[in-house]
Amino acid sequence: MTCYSHSRLGTYENCPYQYKLRYIDKIRPEIPDTIEAFLGSIVHEALDGLYKDIKFKKEISKANLIKDYNELWERRYSNDILIVKAEKEGVNSENYRKMGEQFISDYYDRMEPFDQLTILGLETTDRMTLPDGNKWHVRIDKLGCDSEGNYFVCDYKTNSRMKDQEEADNDRQLALYSIWVKNKFKDAKSVKLVWHMLAFNKDAVSERSDEELEKLQKEVCDKIKEIESATEFPRNKNALCDYCDYKAMCPSFKHEAELEKIKEVEKFKEDEGVKLVDEFSEIKMKLGELKKQDADFKEKLIAYAKQFDIDVVYGSNKKCSVKESDKIIMPEGEDKEKLVKLLKDKGLWDDFNMLSYAKVNSEVIKGEVDKDVKKMVELEKSFRLSLSKRKDKEDE
Ligand code: SF4
Numbered sequence: 388m389t390c391y392s393h394s395r396l397g398t399y400e401n402c403p404y405q406y407k408l409r410y411i412d413k414i415r416p417e418i419p420d421t422i423e424a425f426l427g428s429i430v431h432e433a434l435d436g437l438y439k440d441i442k443f444k445k446e447i448s449k450a451n452l453i454k455d456y457n458e459l460w461e462r463r464y465s466n467d468i469l470i471v472k473a474e475k476e477g478v479n480s481e482n483y484r485k486m487g488e489q490f491i492s493d494y495y496d497r498m499e500p501f502d503q504l505t506i507l508g509l510e511t512t513d514r515m516t517l518p519d520g521n522k523w524h525v526r527i528d529k530l531g532c533d534s535e536g537n538y539f540v541c542d543y544k545t546n547s548r549m550k551d552q553e554e555a556d557n558d559r560q561l562a563l564y565s566i567w568v569k570n571k572f573k574d575a576k577s578v579k580l581v582w583h584m585l586a587f588n589k590d591a592v593s594e595r596s597d598e599e600l601e602k603l604q605k606e607v608c609d610k611i612k613e614i615e616s617a618t619e620f621p622r623n624k625n626a627l628c629d630y631c632d633y634k635a636m637c638p639s640f641k642h643e644a645e646l647e648k649i650k651e652v653e654k655f656k657e658d659e660g661v662k663l664v665d666e667f668s669e670i671k672m673k674l675g676e677l678k679k680q681d682a683d684f685k686e687k688l689i690a691y692a693k694q695f696d697i698d699v700v701y702g703s704n705k706k707c708s709v710k711e712s713d714k715i716i717m718p719e720g721e722d723k724e725k726l727v728k729l730l731k732d733k734g735l736w737d738d739f740n741m742l743s744y745a746k747v748n749s750e751v752i753k754g755e756v757d758k759d760v761k762k763m764v765e766l767e768k769s770f771r772l773s774l775s776k777r778k779d780k781e782d783e
Pocket of ligand 1: 631
């Protein structure tokens with residue numbers, strides 16, 4: 388049985404291809420930490436240290452806590468940590484370090500003297516068994532309880548976006564941990580899920596009923612079943628691609644990553660792929676211009692034929708016939724429905740109704756078509772090429 392986790396399921400939901408690389412092919416690229424992940428880990432470690440000191444009845448002042456945080460930062464920071472927003476938003480590591488300092492300072496002021504809970508565990512890790520027999524990885528930043536039998540599963544978050552109530556009430560990660568708490572601590576009257584949103588000096592709090600937890604476990608088992616029976620792992624390009632560990636080997640970004648290694652403009656221009664796309668885009672542009680010219684010439688020839696009351700215009704080697712004909716304009720909306728009904732009522736529908744290639748194609752590809760219908764069609768590989776502006780060249 389496999390051990391699943393919130394992050395494992397989240398990877399599949401974000402991009403099945405990324406999931407395949409990570410969990411099936413087990414590729415672990417050597418990539419630098421992002422500054423966001425680094426900041427999160429240092430803040431977690433500093434707050435973990437704070438509660439450990441409290442456990443041993445050590446006095447810890449805010450100044451010392453911040454000093455510990457800064458020492459951790461100094462010791463662990465390396466220049467290869469990735470700052471994705473450096474270029475776009477002009478921020479550097481010092482900005483992030485100061486943010487973390489503020490998070491810790493605000494948390495200290497809000498929680499001091501830290502006696503709200505009896506701490507039962509810090510960075511608790513365990514595995515729980517799901518109803519389908521698979522395991523679920525449990526990792527709780529801070530687990531505590533109060534004197535009335537309320538348990539608190541707490542998570543430190545350094546995100547720059549506040550978790551709203553709806554999001555907290557739908558969060559899967561901590562909710563599943565509350566099942567683990569209920570199994571481990573039979574005296575638990577309630578399990579509250581708490582996200583310490585450090586950037587906002589606020590908490591987001593949620594609680595789930597037993598029915599909600601049962602439903603959630605079922606959804607998780609269904610998702611695991613979907614993953615385990617998947618045969619295709621399509622790529623899902625999205626805003627998180629910039630943070631994806633596999634970006635440099637992902638077919639959607641591999642060529643871009645190769646080009647980034649080329650420093651000289653001349654060498655860049657010599658790249659076979661660059662040349663092909665540049666020429667293809669030029670041809671597409673010319674085709675667009677030609678299509679416009681084609682429409683202009685048609686209009687001019689029609690005007691000419693009308694002016695001289697002729698239906699063939701002669702050139703040096705070719706002639707052009709200009710024939711006027713009628714074409715119908717199909718009704719839209721309600722009128723279209725009326726027309727369809729009329730055709731059906733008059734028994735004419737089969738004469739006019741056409742098999743929709745686009746619909747059959749889309750439903751076969753998505754696997755939504757009846758299996759006997761699917762057997763009637765063949766599948767062959769085809770390519771669709773589309774040109775678009777590169778994200779990093781949008782202002783040019
Ligand atoms: S870069 Fe984007 S599309 Fe490619 S694997 Fe990562 S998340 Fe998926």
